[in-house]
Amino acid sequence: MSPGASPSTSAAPSASAGVPGLRLLPQAEWRERERKHRLRLERWTAPHLARRRAGRRHPVYDFLFEYYNHPVAKLLRWSPGPGVLLEEGGLFQPGAFPASRIEALRWTLSLLRATEGRPAHHGCFGLHEWAMVYRMEEAGVRHGAVPLRFPPAELARIVESQPIACSHYDAFRFFTSDARPLNRLQPTRENRHDLEQPGCLHANMDLYKWAYKFAPWTSGELLADGFELAVAIREIDMRASPYDFVAHGMPEFPSVPIETPEGRAEYEALQRGLAERARPLRRRLIAELEAIQSAVAAVTNSTPA
Numbered sequence: 001m002s003p004g005a006s007p008s009t010s011a012a013p014s015a016s017a018g019v020p021g022l023r024l025l026p027q028a029e030w031r032e033r034e035r036k037h038r039l040r041l042e043r044w045t046a047p048h049l050a051r052r053r054a055g056r057r058h059p060v061y062d063f064l065f066e067y068y069n070h071p072v073a074k075l076l077r078w079s080p081g082p083g084v085l086l087e088e089g090g091l092f093q094p095g096a097f098p099a100s101r102i103e104a105l106r107w108t109l110s111l112l113r114a115t116e117g118r119p120a121h122h123g124c125f126g127l128h129e130w131a132m133v134y135r136m137e138e139a140g141v142r143h144g145a146v147p148l149r150f151p152p153a154e155l156a157r158i159v160e161s162q163p164i165a166c167s168h169y170d171a172f173r174f175f176t177s178d179a180r181p182l183n184r185l186q187p188t189r190e191n192r193h194d195l196e197q198p199g200c201l202h203a204n205m206d207l208y209k210w211a212y213k214f215a216p217w218t219s220g221e222l223l224a225d226g227f228e229l230a231v232a233i234r235e236i237d238m239r240a241s242p243y244d245f246v247a248h249g250m251p252e253f254p255s256v257p258i259e260t261p262e263g264r265a266e267y268e269a270l271q272r273g274l275a276e277r278a279r280p281l282r283r284r285l286i287a288e289l290e291a292i293q294s295a296v297a298a299v300t301n302s303t304p305a
Contacts, residue, residue, distance in 0.1 A: 022083060022084070022085045022091070023083060023084050023085065024085050024087060025080060025084050025085065025086050025087060025089075026087050027086070027087040027088045027089065030080060030086050030087070030089060033078060033220070033221075034078040034220070037076070037078035037220045037221070037224055038076050038078070040224055040228075041075055041076055041224055041227065042076070044061070044064070044227070044231065045072045045075060045076060047061075048061065048062065048065050048072065049072060057145075059145065059146050059238070059243070059245070059248075059250075060234060060235060060238045060245070060250075060253060061231070061234070063234055064208075064227070064230055064231060064234060068208060068209055068212070068230065070209075070212040070215075074212070074215060074216075075212070075223070075227065077215075077216065077220070078220035079215060079216035079217070079218065079219060079220050079223075080092070080219060080220070081217070081218055081219025081220075081221075081222065081288055081291075082217060082288060082291040082292050082295055083291055083295075084219075092217060092292075092295065094292075094295035094296045094298060094299045094300075095299045095300070097217065097292065097295075097296045099300070101214070102296065102300075102302060104213070105214065105289060105292065105293055105296075106293070106304075106305040108210050108213065108214075108289065109286065109289050109290065109293065109305055110193060110305060111192065111193055111196060112210065112282060112285060112286050112289070113286060114193045114194075114196065115196045115197060115198055115203055115282070116198065116279075116282055116283065116286065118196070118197045118198065119197070120197060120198045120199030120272075120275050121165065121167065121197050121199045121200070122199045122268050122271050122272055122275070123165055123268070124164070124165050124166055124167075124199075124200070124271075125162065125240070125258045125264045125267050125268070126201070126236075126237065126240030126241065126256070126258050126267055126271075127159065127162060127164045127165075127166070127258070128164075128166045128168070128171040128172070128174075128175070128202070129237065129238075129240065129241035129242060129243075130155065130158065130159050130241070130242050130258075131159060131164055131166070131175040131176065131179035131180075131182070131183070132174045132175060132176065132179070133148065133155065133176070133242060134155070134156060134159045134175070134176045134178055134179040134182075135152070135156055135176060135178045135179070136152075136176050145248070146243045146244065146245060146248045147243070147244045147247050147248060148242050148243060148244065149242050149243065149244040149247075149255060150242060150259075155242055158242075158259045159179065159182065160182070163184060164179070164182050164183045164184065165183070165184045165185065166183050166185065166187070167185055167187060167195045167196060167197050167200055167203075168187060168195075168196065168200050168202040168203055169187035169188060169189060169192050169195075169196075170202060170206075171202045172185075172186075172187045173187075198275055198278065198279065198282065199271060199272070199275045201233050201236065201237055201271060201274065202233075202237075204229065204233055204274060204275060204277075204278035204282075205229070205230045205233040205234065205237075207226045207229060207230075207278060207281050207282055207285055208223070208226035208227050208229065208230040209226075210226075210285060210289075211223045211226040211285055212226075214289060214292065217288075217292050218285070218288050218289070218292070219288060222281070222284055222285060222288060225281055225284075226281060226285070229274070229277060229278060229281060232274060232277070233274055235253065236256070236267075236270050236271070236274065238253060239253050239254065239255055239256045240255075240256040240258050240263075240267050256270070290304070293305070
């Protein structure tokens, strides 16, 4: 589907061509960007769709399509983002932005700004995944088809031997009831703005979520960059988990042994690298959401946050 077919764009761009601040994108250029966007993401969507048709599951990558439940068709659709007029295409129309989403836009911007302004913490060592299976019956383990690297008693000893410092509510809420009191922090929906920080793998993975929550208003490039960052983070998240993917026949996911000093050092280095990759993406996301908010405010007389 072309951007011009989206309900958020205008089929008559000439009527808006004189609006100040708009950037005209020639048709040849945006068509090429649209094509590259689709090819870039089909690397991930095509295998996922093939697995789904065959009734097979991938314990690492399916998370990106299920927990982050943005439909494949929408992920593949490129959008120009705010402030761009497409030659022979369309234009972001602020008046078409759903009024019901304005408060969500403010809330998301507030969270992203708070996270951006907070120092990064890199000392969690991926223990959130361990806390999700701590003292749990084997039948309840989330990735039951993938063996654990340790028997339950040893896994519990490893969890209890290290401080847990998870700051992310959507990870913490999956902790077992026995693991929650072991966490230094007690994240909730209400204190999320006070705790989320830019070193957290899950906070950085969520940049993809915040980009698609406001698609097609956000740009396709931002969406694709967020998705690819989420892929990279998910891979490290699972490699540092208590699951043994190598024993499961997946040698492409060797364990990061966070139960050892060497493994913790490796994890921290990987976490720092991912946080650095996420930082400019978060700033771009803030800038795009601010541009959307300002454009919406101009036509609805609402006040930007």
